[in-house]
Amino acid sequence: MKTLCESLNKMPRSGIRVIMDLASGMDDVIHMELGEPGFQTPDHIKEAACKAIHDGFTKYTANNGLLSLREACLGKIQRDGGQVGIQQIGIAPGSVFALAQAMMAVTNPGDEVLLSDPGWPNYYMQTIAMERTPVFYPLREENGFEPMMEDLEPLITPRTRVMIINTPSNPTGGVYSQKTIEKLVEFAKKHDIYILSDEVYDKIVFDGEHHSPLNIDPNGHVISIYGVSKAYAMTGWRVGYYSAPTEVAPQMNKILEPYVSCASAVSQKAAEAALNGPQDCIGTMVEAYRERRDLVMDKLQQEGFEFSRPKGAFYLMANISKAGMDSYTFAKELLKATGVATAPGLTFGQDSDKFIRFSFCADTEQIREGINRFCTFYN
Ligand code: PLP
Numbered sequence: 001m002k003t004l005c006e007s008l009n010k011m012p013r014s015g016i017r018v019i020m021d022l023a024s025g026m027d028d029v030i031h032m033e034l035g036e037p038g039f040q041t042p043d044h045i046k047e048a049a050c051k052a053i054h055d056g057f058t059k060y061t062a063n064n065g066l067l068s069l070r071e072a073c074l075g076k077i078q079r080d081g082g083q084v085g086i087q088q089i090g091i092a093p094g095s096v097f098a099l100a101q102a103m104m105a106v107t108n109p110g111d112e113v114l115l116s117d118p119g120w121p122n123y124y125m126q127t128i129a130m131e132r133t134p135v136f137y138p139l140r141e142e143n144g145f146e147p148m149m150e151d152l153e154p155l156i157t158p159r160t161r162v163m164i165i166n167t168p169s170n171p172t173g174g175v176y177s178q179k180t181i182e183k184l185v186e187f188a189k190k191h192d193i194y195i196l197s198d199e200v201y202d203k204i205v206f207d208g209e210h211h212s213p214l215n216i217d218p219n220g221h222v223i224s225i226y227g228v229s230k231a232y233a234m235t236g237w238r239v240g241y242y243s244a245p246t247e248v249a250p251q252m253n254k255i256l257e258p259y260v261s262c263a264s265a266v267s268q269k270a271a272e273a274a275l276n277g278p279q280d281c282i283g284t285m286v287e288a289y290r291e292r293r294d295l296v297m298d299k300l301q302q303e304g305f306e307f308s309r310p311k312g313a314f315y316l317m318a319n320i321s322k323a324g325m326d327s328y329t330f331a332k333e334l335l336k337a338t339g340v341a342t343a344p345g346l347t348f349g350q351d352s353d354k355f356i357r358f359s360f361c362a363d364t365e366q367i368r369e370g371i372n373r374f375c376t377f378y379n
Pocket of ligand 1 (some may be wrong): 227
């Protein structure tokens with residue numbers, strides 16, 4: 001008898017991709033649904049990739065990546081204050097797969113995973129696909145979208161294994177304070193669970209600074225995930241990296257062989273050039289994102305919208321409750337009427353149906369036009 005996988009049937013699609021698919025084939029679309037940097041990968045990185053092809057980096061690498069890239073990742077993590085060792089570092093085909101590797105490495109079917117609401121939909125999707133049990137903790141606007149200990153403590157059960165955190169955050173733009181990070185590490189130690197810390201936006205901060213739990217607990221309860229996609233405009237190259245405790249890293253490495261073997265060798269050399277090369281390209285892009293954020297905020301403020309000020313990443317959640325539509329209907333109607341693609345709040349969590357999420361990393365003129373069209377539609 002033919003069957004299809006039940007857990008995959010239960011896994012929802014990301015609402016971001018639902019809107020993106022609807023937009024494909026439409027003319028004159030302004031893409032504010034995807035976290036796709038509106039920049040080309042810097043030239044020195046592209047050139048390193050071309051050189052890598054000519055130098056013969058066209059073969060399999062070790063499962064956990066080229067040693068030279070792992071060393072570059074180690075250097076970056078250490079410069080940022082993480083006292084970790086090379087045996088803790090691994091390379092993944094995109095940071096989203098590093099997250100899956102970590103989930104597979106430290107949980108079993110039925111185990112509970114603490115997830116934020118709102119949060120990036122892929123965490124929930126992975127949890128369902130792997131038959132783990134999602135347990136949601138709230139992030140409230142009035143707390144700057146930071147987790148509160150009094151919300152977390154009652155959620156712990158004997159089956160809790162891991163808590164996923166994401167700072168700077170997609171979709172809220174929240175950046176957790178050092179105090180919050182310290183409390184989260186204490187919480188993880190007290191209950192002997194892992195923190196799976198998604199830090200792919202660590203370099204994209206506008207207000208305050210990024211704090212990593214890895215800097216407090218480098219080889220105990222923290223698995224930190226990083227990427228090159230966002231910081232260096234390298235989404236299509238598919239490289240991510242991580243630091244995991246010494247008992248976890250080999251398990252994460254082991255999973256790569258049956259699923260993907262390794263990340264692309266050429267992309268790994270490009271990522272190495274990104275991490276070892278000049279870093280001013282990040283500053284230039286972050287300044288442009290800051291301008292785009294301010295442009296969106298100024299316009300929304302002028303028009304009297306409620307929204308929360310993003311401190312990092314490149315997303316903004318705007319309150320659309322006065323439109324009298326759920327967020328999926330709103331996003332679809334907005335797209336149909338104006339060609340502006342946005343992400344429906346509900347895809348980020350049950351309590352987020354009153355929001356839509358704008359991504360403000362596309363080209364400035366596109367952002368200006370998109371936000372103007374949105375305001376005209378709403379009013
Ligand atoms: N984590 C978060 C919070 C993201 O928003 C994204 C991409 O949008 C990723 C991870 C995935 O990044 P990568 O391209 O490295 O897989």
